[in-house]
Amino acid sequence: MARETTFEIAIVGAGMGGLASALALAKAGHTKITVYEMASDLGFVGAGIQLAPNMARILDQLGCWKKIADEAVQCADTSIREGSTNKELGHVDLGYVEKTYGYPHMVGHRSSLAGSMYEACQKEKGVTFKFRSTISNVKFVPKPSFKVTPRDGDPYIVECDILLGCDGVKSNTRVAMLQELEETADVVDSGQAAYRIMLTRDQMKNDPELLALIEADTVTRWIGEKRHIIAYPISNKQIYNISTAQPDTNFAEAPSATYTTRGSKSAMMQVYGDYCPMIHRMLDLVPEGEVCEWKLRVHSPLSTWVYGSMALVGDACHPTLPHLAQGAAQAIEDAAVLGVTLSPKRIADRKTESINKALKVYEKVRKQRAEALVELAAENGRSMHLGAGKAKEERDKIFAALKTGKGPVPDKWADADVQRMIYGHDCVAEAEKACQEEGLSAKL
Numbered sequence: 001m002a003r004e005t006t007f008e009i010a011i012v013g014a015g016m017g018g019l020a021s022a023l024a025l026a027k028a029g030h031t032k033i034t035v036y037e038m039a040s041d042l043g044f045v046g047a048g049i050q051l052a053p054n055m056a057r058i059l060d061q062l063g064c065w066k067k068i069a070d071e072a073v074q075c076a077d078t079s080i081r082e083g084s085t086n087k088e089l090g091h092v093d094l095g096y097v098e099k100t101y102g103y104p105h106m107v108g109h110r111s112s113l114a115g116s117m118y119e120a121c122q123k124e125k126g127v128t129f130k131f132r133s134t135i136s137n138v139k140f141v142p143k144p145s146f147k148v149t150p151r152d153g154d155p156y157i158v159e160c161d162i163l164l165g166c167d168g169v170k171s172n173t174r175v176a177m178l179q180e181l182e183e184t185a186d187v188v189d190s191g192q193a194a195y196r197i198m199l200t201r202d203q204m205k206n207d208p209e210l211l212a213l214i215e216a217d218t219v220t221r222w223i224g225e226k227r228h229i230i231a232y233p234i235s236n237k238q239i240y241n242i243s244t245a246q247p248d249t250n251f252a253e254a255p256s257a258t259y260t261t262r263g264s265k266s267a268m269m270q271v272y273g274d275y276c277p278m279i280h281r282m283l284d285l286v287p288e289g290e291v292c293e294w295k296l297r298v299h300s301p302l303s304t305w306v307y308g309s310m311a312l313v314g315d316a317c318h319p320t321l322p323h324l325a326q327g328a329a330q331a332i333e334d335a336a337v338l339g340v341t342l343s344p345k346r347i348a349d350r351k352t353e354s355i356n357k358a359l360k361v362y363e364k365v366r367k368q369r370a371e372a373l374v375e376l377a378a379e380n381g382r383s384m385h386l387g388a389g390k391a392k393e394e395r396d397k398i399f400a401a402l403k404t405g406k407g408p409v410p411d412k413w414a415d416a417d418v419q420r421m422i423y424g425h426d427c428v429a430e431a432e433k434a435c436q437e438e439g440l441s442a443k444l
């Protein structure tokens with residue numbers, strides 16, 4: 001059968017999932033990919049991010065890992081501590097990760113991750129970016145179409161062969177799909193919010209305890225009842241990135257479209273009031289007005305991620321709590337799988353049925369895994385946030401056993417069996433296998 005190789009692909013959102021999807025599809029041979037982003041640049045990139053080996057493997061295959069790795073910090077170990085005393089509960093050496101999975105566990109700056117994927121996209125002739133362009137009125141029949149409202153121009157309608165909704169946790173494309181299906185996705189208010197803070201080496205340098213933190217290659221988590229702080233150095237140890245999770249009682253009534261708001265420093269100091277003096281000194285270094293607070297939202301699993309020639313990607317279909325540090329990694333796995341199933345060599349023609357078949361294979365490879373990790377992240381939060389009682393005593397006994405080198409790590413992020421399941425998964429190989437099974441073999 002003759003193959004039509006030019007497909008008009010529209011991607012809504014230039015976040016982690018949108019950038020990776022554009023790159024994966026361009027590398028697969030697509031030549032007409034347009035990314036629509038409502039922000040005037042790459043959006044919110046002002047924070048650190050953990051770069052897990054399953055993410056690194058894909059970015060390496062897509063040719064943009066080296067630069068990210070050069071700017072990132074390799075984690076030697078992780079230390080889980082009691083927030084109120086700074087007493088170490090558990091310590092895990094992460095040196096084995098690189099030997100086992102081919103990539104170390106690294107931490108970096110979001111702008112480095114997003115910027116490198118963007119740069120790699122710009123080198124592909126087939127990818128065009130339209131910033132300052134908001135998408136609405138998504139329709140599905142006979143082909144996907146939507147309205148683009150540029151900030152500085154007149155609105156226009158776009159029709160495409162394939163539409164990818166990479167528009168994050170407040171996804172418009174998800175809302176449109178659910179309306180079409182006459183379904184709802186219950187938003188689950190996790191009751192949690194996160195402060196995100198970055199301190200410079202200069203701010204920390206006169207305090208020996210704080211300086212030791214930025215100089216170590218350690219991811220440190222300080223846990224307490226209903227809240228924790230996780231922190232690590234990024235940008236060649238010039239910045240100490242701090243991210244927290246706590247009840248969202250201080251969260252502004254009307255947060256922005258992205259669930260972010262300016263946090264109050266005094267409220268933050270109060271929330272962590274019973275943490276140890278070193279943490280107080282650390283948080284106190286944050287200038288008033290530089291506390292960014294995020295509301296952490298998830299929703300119940302969707303019945304499907306795919307409708308006709310449209311698919312959802314990343315937080316649009318599997319928003320997660322950050323307690324496994326896998327949200328962006330999973331969005332990037334989505335993209336890598338789309339690069340395989342939507343390869344122009346595999347899709348017979350531009351008909352909805354042919355595209356839908358490829359998207360269904362994407363869903364088959366990705367949905368169960370991503371949703372399992374969303375659940376595991378929530379479970380990890382519950383375990384880290386235990387207050388006094390039997391469950392906490394049991395958890396702390398398991399932490400204590402670690403000192404003799406035995407047993408699971410209660411912080412699942414650092415547990416070897418969980419890491420095997422997350423880091424050991426080669427989603428590209430899985431996608432190729434599924435394509436064979438579903439009769440989507442590549443034709444030259």
Ligand SMILES: Cc1cc2nc3c(=O)[nH]c(=O)nc-3n(C[C@H](O)[C@H](O)[C@H](O)COP(=O)(O)OP(=O)(O)OC[C@H]3O[C@@H](n4cnc5c(N)ncnc54)[C@H](O)[C@@H]3O)c2cc1C
Binds near residue numbers: 013043044135294315
């Ligand atoms: C506190 C915290 C810490 C985290 N830490 C980690 C970590 O260490 N490691 C990790 O892997 N993940 C982490 N995550 C998760 C990760 O940030 C997200 O899962 C990831 O950014 C999701 O990518 P996305 O592309 O799906 O959505 P986003 O990155 O949110 O991108 C969506 C994009 O779509 C655009 N958009 C939305 N609507 C429209 C529209 N109508 N028209 C045009 N454009 C639109 C937005 O402007 C945005 O740029 C963390 C999350 C939080 C909250």
